[in-house]
Structure formats: structure tokens, C-alpha cells
Amino acid sequence: QVQLVQSGAEVKKPGASVKVSCKASGYTFTSYDINWVRQATGQGLEWMGWMNPNSGNTGYAQKFQGRVTMTRNTSISTAYMELSSLRSEDTAVYYCARYCTGGVRGFWWFDPWGQGTLVTVSS
């Protein structure tokens, strides 16, 4: 079945960087964009950006421009999200999600999602 499996929880100090991985299985990795969404504890869902695994092209939310980098390793069907200059407000669960499209009108949605990676930023 289609599955995204993420790396384990991380604890980082303010100012450090974190790199989260997302391993895809059950489909052709290079055929679907991967997006990243984060969720602070008890809060809503915040989109961070996308990456095309085939070309490596990326697009980032303005809020994260300059701090986030999305990459991939196609040989192991894995996407990565690296966030730098971490601050306490970056403490959240980070999700990867597959971008799916359908229909002639360009409808799209996220499915499935990875299980999430908790990143805690604390001194």
C-alpha cells in the first residue's frame, strides 16, 4: 500500500538545524510531489512548501523562505525537509504528504500523510 514513513523525534537547541526524512513506498516516488505541513501542539495545520522528486524543483511558503530546504534522494525514494535557525516557536509535529491530482479541472489533495515527526526546540 502507499505509505510515507518519517524519521524519529528530534530535540534541538535554539539556532540549530533539523533534517526530517520521509520514505515513500507503494508507488513511483518521482511521480508525485511531496509537501510538508507542520502542527504545533494543540494548534492547526500550517503548510510549509513542496518539492517535485523528479526535477528537484521546490516552492516554499513565504514564512519559511530562507530557513527551509526540501531535497530528495530518488535512489532510496526519500524526501527531506531541513529547517534552520530553529526557535522555540518551531516546536511542532512535521508531516510529509503526497500531493495527488485528479480530474480535468486540476483538483488536488494531500494523501496519504506520513505519521509525523515531533521536533522540540529547547535550550
Place this chain on the structure above:
Amino acid sequence: DIQMTQSPSSLSASVGDRVTITCRASQSISSYLNWYQQKPGKAPKLLIYAASSLQSGVPSRFSGSGSGTDFTLTISSLQPEDFATYYCQQSYSTPPVFGPGTKVDIK
């Protein structure tokens, strides 16, 4: 950016109840609206895409309707496994924005 709102923010209901959640966009998004269910400690799960299309494997008690700025998610007969938080998300333009969520808990 398009803003999304949901109402109510939370509701209490009993098994077997009909539940309706509303989502509103700050501008017209046609039918570019998705619904997700999230249970505590779990990732969101797609329920409905393109405002009214049921994702494969999702029970038929879930349905979506609406277009333009106003949308509805309906659960026709609430089941114990449906107690969760529900999010709408616009897919009309970048950045994709999620609603703040509606928490459905047990009365």
C-alpha cells in the same frame, strides 16, 4: 492568502446523531475544497476532495457539499470512531490554507 474559517470550533454529539460542520472561504474557491479527519496523535486522513468526492475507503456516512465560499461536511450517523477533529483545506491557490478545525467529541 485565502482565509478559511470553520464553525463550530467544537461540538458534542451522541452516537447516531447527524453532524454538520461548516467551512467558509474568504473568497470564492469554486469546488477546490478538501476535508480531513485527524485523531489524537495521528496524521490527518483525507475524507473528501473537490468539495463532494468521497475518498476511496471512506464510509458513505461522510458527505461534502458546497461551492464558492460556503461548504459543509456532514456525518449522517455518528459512529464511535468518528470522534476526532475535522479540517477543511482550500486547494484553489497557493499557499494551501487549512481551516482552524472542528473538534467532535462525545456528549
